[in-house]
Amino acid sequence: MVIESLWFLIVGALMILMAxxxxxxxxxxxTGAMVYLVVGFLLGPACAGLLTIDLQCDVALLRTLTEAGLIVSLFAIGMYLRIDLSNPxxxxxxxxxxxxxxxxxxALFVAAYxxxxxxxxxxxxxxxxxAPTDPVLANELRVExxxxxxxxxxxxxxxxxLNDGAASPMVYIALALCGVHTLGSSNPWTFALAIAWGLASAAIIGWALGTGIVVLVTKLRTHYDHALGLEGFLALGLVALAYGATLIVDGYAFIAVFIAGVALRRQEMKATGEKPPNEVLESVERGQREEAAxxxxxxxxxxxxxxxGFSVEMERFVELGLMVIVGSVVSAHWQELLHWSVIWPVLFLFFVARPLGSSLSLVGSSMDRxxxxxxGWLxxxxxxxxxxxLFSLEKAGSATVANLLPVIVAAIVLSVFLHGSSATILLDRYLSKR
Structure with missing residues (x-):
């Protein structure tokens, strides 16, 4: 009972202090992620011992929680991108x-091999x-x-x-090389077809559900005064439908959720026009919200x-919860993270592999130097x-993933602190010169 009370106090105090x-x-x-990571470390085995995460025993639960948080963030990002699809x-x-x-x-494969x-x-x-960048922690980098x-x-x-889902085929190829059977992995041609199907099905399902749900709900509201309120239920329901439907047909469900958000925003653009939605709604008083709907x-x-708005608010809870969990994992494995053989691959990723990939792919684009x-840095x-x-640990087991765990965790920690501490400064300087 004492431990339970203590946890309520810790979580409540952390939320209020951050607010x-x-x-x-x-x-x-x-950033907030730094704070949550440190709190998780202090609560973990290396300090207070109040939060001990066993990656082996709890891998399925942790993977499900992380998966759920990630798809909420992907949906929110999709809805932020209010740009016509023909835009360069x-x-x-x-x-x-x-x-x-x-x-x-x-580049990372060569370094690791x-x-x-x-x-x-x-x-x-x-x-x-x-290789994929993170949608949850990139609040400072996101469109405003x-x-x-x-x-x-x-x-x-x-x-x-987009790239969290786009990384899935490479993860499946890697697992197949580790001896883990995945859809179509027994033959190169069937595997190529499985990848094509995964991408196509995700795009079709995400677009169909994102478009269909908003068309249905707005018609019910404007014609029949039904389906009013509970936008949070609609958001989570659409996310779950898109993710679940795509998983059932062996598609890349992360892509489907992101596209569902883009499709929903596309419907709003078609109805609202060039005027930003916040300007469209700025004259709506609190007591007139149901009429506006x-x-x-x-x-x-x-x-x-x-x-x-609901998805972004949920995303903040996701960031808090998951980074505290990651901090506890760091607390349990911190000594393993201090070896040079763990640190140098992460530095290679940040200072060589990512900048190289970004720079080469953007040659000839509209971006300046x-x-x-x-x-390349952010x-x-x-x-x-x-x-x-967690997904790899669940599929391939600790014998395959154990040696990779310190490098991956070290990459998360160093990214949170190096990228997090520099992002705001660099972006402020960049935007002040535009």
Whole structure:
């Protein structure tokens, strides 16, 4: 009972302190993720011993929690991207989520295979887990509001939304090399077809559900005064439907959730036009919200902004919970993270592999040299890397993943502190010169 009471006190105090001190934290070269990581470390085995995470025994539960948090974040990012699909900015997304990630994986694979002496399967698995950027911790890098078309922010935001799913095929290839059977892995041709199906099914399901749900709900509201309120239920319901439906058909469900958010925002754009949704709704008083939800001219903007607002709020809880868990894992394994053989691959990722992939993929793009340099540095690793670590541990077992765990955890910790402390400063300087 005492431990239970203590946990309520700790969680309550942490939430209130972050709510009160958020502006103070934002003025410093630090982020909420840093605070949560340190709290998790202090609560873990190395200090208080109140939070002990057993990755072996709790892997399925931890993977499910991380998965659930990640898809909420992917949906929120999709809804932030209020840009027409014909806009050239989306080409930056494809460059970073495709060629940039593949080059990063290739460079990391070489480093892991030749530098760490890993077999081909584990080397590719390590590279594939660490290559995608993180959507949850990248709050400082994200577009500031729906419709923000600043190129660097848009590219980093959309990359984080897309490349978590785009990394899945490489993770499956790596697991197949480690002896883990995956869909179509027994034959190169069937595996290629499985990848094509995974991408296509995710796009179709995500777009169909994102479009269909908003069309259905707005029609019920504007024509029949039904389905009013509970935007949070709608948001989580759409996320769960898109994710579950895509998993059932063996598609890449992370991509489906992201696309569902983009599709929902696309419907709002078609209904609202060029005017930003926050301007459309700025004249709506608190007591008139139900009327706004039923107004054909306001309904799409109302549902999109409320669903996005709920998703972003949920994302903050995800960040707190998961980074405290990661901090506890660090607390249990901190001595393993101090070896040079663990640290140098992470530094290679940050200072060589990621900048190389980003720079080469953006050659000839609309980004200038300064923007390309920033995109090469500002590639956070966090919840997505932790998810793929847990996924690999669950599928391949500790015998395969044990040697990779310290490197992956070290990458998360160093990214939280190095990227987190520099992101705000670099972005402020960049934006002040625009």
């Amino acid at each position: 009160i001190g958020r502006k103070f934290v934002e003025r410093l070269p630090m 900015l989306w080409r930056l997304t494809l460059r970073l989520a495709g060629p940039a990630m593949l080059i990063t994986i290739g 030749w530098g760490l002496g890993l077999a081909a399967g584990p080397a590719l698995l390590l590279a594939s887990v660490l 509001e729906a419709g923000d078309d600043e190129p660097l922010r848009f590219a980093l935001s959309s990359e984080g939304g 039923k107004d054909p001219e306001l309904a799409h903007a109302y549902i999109a902004e409320n669903m996005m 300064h923007q390309r340099a920033l995109s 590639g956070l690793r966090g919840v997505s890397a932790f998810y793929y670590l």
